[in-house]
Amino acid sequence: MTRKISNFVVGAFAVALALASSSAHAHKLRKQGERVAVAKEAFFVTPTRDWNELSISAGKNDENWSLDGRQLNDVTFFGGIPAGSPLVRETSSKNDPLPKFGANTLIVEVPELLEGTYRTAKKSGSFQVLSTEPGTFLGHDGVIFTYQFSDEDSLTRKGEARAAIISGKLYMMTFDAPRLNYFDKLVGEFRALADSAGLK
Amino acid sequence: MFYWLAAIAGLCGCVSAPAMAQDRSATKQGFELPAHSNKRILVFRPAISVGGQSMAGMFEPNADWTEKAKVNIQRALEMRQAELGNTVIAAPEAYGDQARDLQEHMALFAAVSQAVIEYQFFTGNRLPTKKHDNKAAVFDWSLGQGVAKLPGAQDADYGLFIYDKDAYGSTGRKVLQVFAAMGGVSVVSGEHKGYAGLVDLHTGDLLWLNADVEMGGDVRDAEGAKKRVGQLLKKFPGSQIADEPKQ
Amino acid sequence: MAAPVVFAASAPLPPPYAGIYQPQGVDEAGWWREDDESERSLAASPLVIRDEKLTAYVKKVLCKTVGNDRCNSVRVYIIREPTFNASMSPNGTLRVFSGLLLRVRSEAELGGVLGHEFGHFERRHTLQHFRSARSGTDMLAWATVLASIAVAASPHSAYAIRDNYHDLQLSVYGNIYRHGRDQEREADHLGISYLNNSSLRPQAFSVVWQNFMAETEASARVRGLQKPNFKAIAFTASHPPDAERAGYLAELAAPEGAGRDEGADRYREALATWLPVFLDDQIKLNDFGGSEFIIESLAQNGWTAGLWFARGELYRTRGNQRDLVNAADFYSRATALDGSMADAFRGLGLSLMKIGQRTEGQAALKTYLKLKPDAGDAKLIGMMVPKEEVVK
Numbered sequence: 001m002t003r004k005i006s007n008f009v010v011g012a013f014a015v016a017l018a019l020a021s022s023s024a025h026a027h028k029l030r031k032q033g034e035r036v037a038v039a040k041e042a043f044f045v046t047p048t049r050d051w052n053e054l055s056i057s058a059g060k061n062d063e064n065w066s067l068d069g070r071q072l073n074d075v076t077f078f079g080g081i082p083a084g085s086p087l088v089r090e091t092s093s094k095n096d097p098l099p100k101f102g103a104n105t106l107i108v109e110v111p112e113l114l115e116g117t118y119r120t121a122k123k124s125g126s127f128q129v130l131s132t133e134p135g136t137f138l139g140h141d142g143v144i145f146t147y148q149f150s151d152e153d154s155l156t157r158k159g160e161a162r163a164a165i166i167s168g169k170l171y172m173m174t175f176d177a178p179r180l181n182y183f184d185k186l187v188g189e190f191r192a193l194a195d196s197a198g199l200k
Numbered sequence: 201m202f203y204w205l206a207a208i209a210g211l212c213g214c215v216s217a218p219a220m221a222q223d224r225s226a227t228k229q230g231f232e233l234p235a236h237s238n239k240r241i242l243v244f245r246p247a248i249s250v251g252g253q254s255m256a257g258m259f260e261p262n263a264d265w266t267e268k269a270k271v272n273i274q275r276a277l278e279m280r281q282a283e284l285g286n287t288v289i290a291a292p293e294a295y296g297d298q299a300r301d302l303q304e305h306m307a308l309f310a311a312v313s314q315a316v317i318e319y320q321f322f323t324g325n326r327l328p329t330k331k332h333d334n335k336a337a338v339f340d341w342s343l344g345q346g347v348a349k350l351p352g353a354q355d356a357d358y359g360l361f362i363y364d365k366d367a368y369g370s371t372g373r374k375v376l377q378v379f380a381a382m383g384g385v386s387v388v389s390g391e392h393k394g395y396a397g398l399v400d401l402h403t404g405d406l407l408w409l410n411a412d413v414e415m416g417g418d419v420r421d422a423e424g425a426k427k428r429v430g431q432l433l434k435k436f437p438g439s440q441i442a443d444e445p446k447q
Numbered sequence: 448m449a450a451p452v453v454f455a456a457s458a459p460l461p462p463p464y465a466g467i468y469q470p471q472g473v474d475e476a477g478w479w480r481e482d483d484e485s486e487r488s489l490a491a492s493p494l495v496i497r498d499e500k501l502t503a504y505v506k507k508v509l510c511k512t513v514g515n516d517r518c519n520s521v522r523v524y525i526i527r528e529p530t531f532n533a534s535m536s537p538n539g540t541l542r543v544f545s546g547l548l549l550r551v552r553s554e555a556e557l558g559g560v561l562g563h564e565f566g567h568f569e570r571r572h573t574l575q576h577f578r579s580a581r582s583g584t585d586m587l588a589w590a591t592v593l594a595s596i597a598v599a600a601s602p603h604s605a606y607a608i609r610d611n612y613h614d615l616q617l618s619v620y621g622n623i624y625r626h627g628r629d630q631e632r633e634a635d636h637l638g639i640s641y642l643n644n645s646s647l648r649p650q651a652f653s654v655v656w657q658n659f660m661a662e663t664e665a666s667a668r669v670r671g672l673q674k675p676n677f678k679a680i681a682f683t684a685s686h687p688p689d690a691e692r693a694g695y696l697a698e699l700a701a702p703e704g705a706g707r708d709e710g711a712d713r714y715r716e717a718l719a720t721w722l723p724v725f726l727d728d729q730i731k732l733n734d735f736g737g738s739e740f741i742i743e744s745l746a747q748n749g750w751t752a753g754l755w756f757a758r759g760e761l762y763r764t765r766g767n768q769r770d771l772v773n774a775a776d777f778y779s780r781a782t783a784l785d786g787s788m789a790d791a792f793r794g795l796g797l798s799l800m801k802i803g804q805r806t807e808g809q810a811a812l813k814t815y816l817k818l819k820p821d822a823g824d825a826k827l828i829g830m831m832v833p834k835e836e837v838v839k
Binding site: 094102106107108120123143150156 | 493
């Protein structure tokens, strides 16, 4: 598995090469103090520090931000997922369908939905919800939860998420980072960003 | 059971794309390691794999070459660092929880290196926040203070991670290459890639990283390994000073 | 061309055990060294289940199947991965996925699969396969270069040349995959011959494939996919068609072994603590048909509270209105069998709330909180229940 990781790193050359060759896909700067619409203008945040919006997002209604690259810290904005849709892009809706957000999904079931999405997409049994608490998001009653999983690169990551269901749509922000160093160091930045989120 | 499948996937490396201009190494701003500062460098079990390359480009692992390369690289590393005035220590074997913690740190180092290559070395793909900083040549990446508890860390100043993979083209591969060249088709014979990174064992900060996909020096003999280690440690902090003729 | 491997109607005896094996030749020594490195990291991987008792049990089943002398060369690692798989690499590392343990029902079924994997090891298949792939792709490399040159030289005939090249590519890869299937057949034959010579019932091995076919079919049906053709050989299939395997394994099982014990009770007991965990991993894979099939086949020995609960979770997760009515029914059967099963009350409560039976739903959620006051989601669930009643 060490070899796999190492090859993965060298493979980064190829990925970066492909990305670097098209400047249309450049990452965007999201400046401290400047209010900005996220995830197809589904909601707004006012960053308390500079962030990067990554050029590639996880899904149709999603947007991804990072400070050091998606491997090390990843904020995903899920902007109003409608009933019947998966949280992230499906690789094959026929052969590998992902679980869908439903019209009758309860807020207490949202952690299960994220868990099912990660497990199905990664064919992995390692995802664990660590805590689930009531909380507010976008000014609505919602849920704050934490989780942990080991990814394909054998690195264990921790995550924290806030979600609310508003007018039948799911709004959520998640933060994933390696549990070594990155999660604890940056979860405060994520919380500040989530605190700043508003619908208008 | 299906190693060979991965090997077949390597077949498409038959015709290569020209490499884009990019950085290959960087050093943390403000980090200096003057020659003869007598630092102790802990080398984590290097991931070294040496083999042949079949006509079609499949990797053929070779245990004998790999063992020779390990010894050669280790010796060349010790010599090189001795020239720079540092001591090289091999990390002790880890067991149980310690082994798992070490492996997780190795995986983190791999992820950090990947991020550096993807978002920093490829200048066109830089993150805007880092771009701002890069104007001042800031290179700010870290594994965190957990490294201080890794086996052997308490007796050393810096940790060195090394990855090296060599596939030497078989005669068949070389014949194919020559023939293809006559027809105007590019076939690469052999694969020689490696990267190395230096980490501060107190803070976990990444001090220097070097990554190269086309390296020279035949690691199967001592002289070649010396050349390879020289390339692996290219722009290693303090090495420029040592490169200059001694007075 | 490679003739199909023909086997006699009865399984051969296992080859005499050759003793501790050391790799021979450059290729094999090379793969062993790579494999040793890979095993080092596997041993420290976060996905390995570190349950000494369970690991020892799986090893024991392997030993029972292939014999104590053979099984000593093997290290077993159980990996938390809910897919149906196991693999044995050249140096004797046996990786058993938790999805396999969920699907087999007895020591004999497990032994059959493990014996098959051991067969690959004993016959050193990885090495042979590597060599076959290497010579096949060598030819392809020449063809690639020649085709590229030809296309460059005469762009007009590019399509024809590419077609020819494509055909050659298909035949080379076809040979490589066929080689793989022949190896799988040989490993199957070894697997069944170990079982024939063991204390376990060899007829069980064929059942593994019959069940797997049924599961695949159930999974495809729910996804609206075509019924899989178990008799056809997919071009890239690395294994023989499942129907063929089930057929020859049934034929080759020694008739005199039919009366032997399968070890189903011992297997159930050894897996008891892990079964709910593995089942939960499976349900969360979003494979409704496959999961339903697995639950129903486990229930052949009688429905337990755990199985009703799992079925409730499966239906609630899919979440159509009709599913929720069924889910509520399944959860109540679970709570009827085991009144202390907190999570079943949770599922029952949530399902009832969603189908509009609010009062009953709240009552079930209250029971959940009473049984599991420290539940991770206790506060959130508490908000769904009238306050004064929670305090009481």
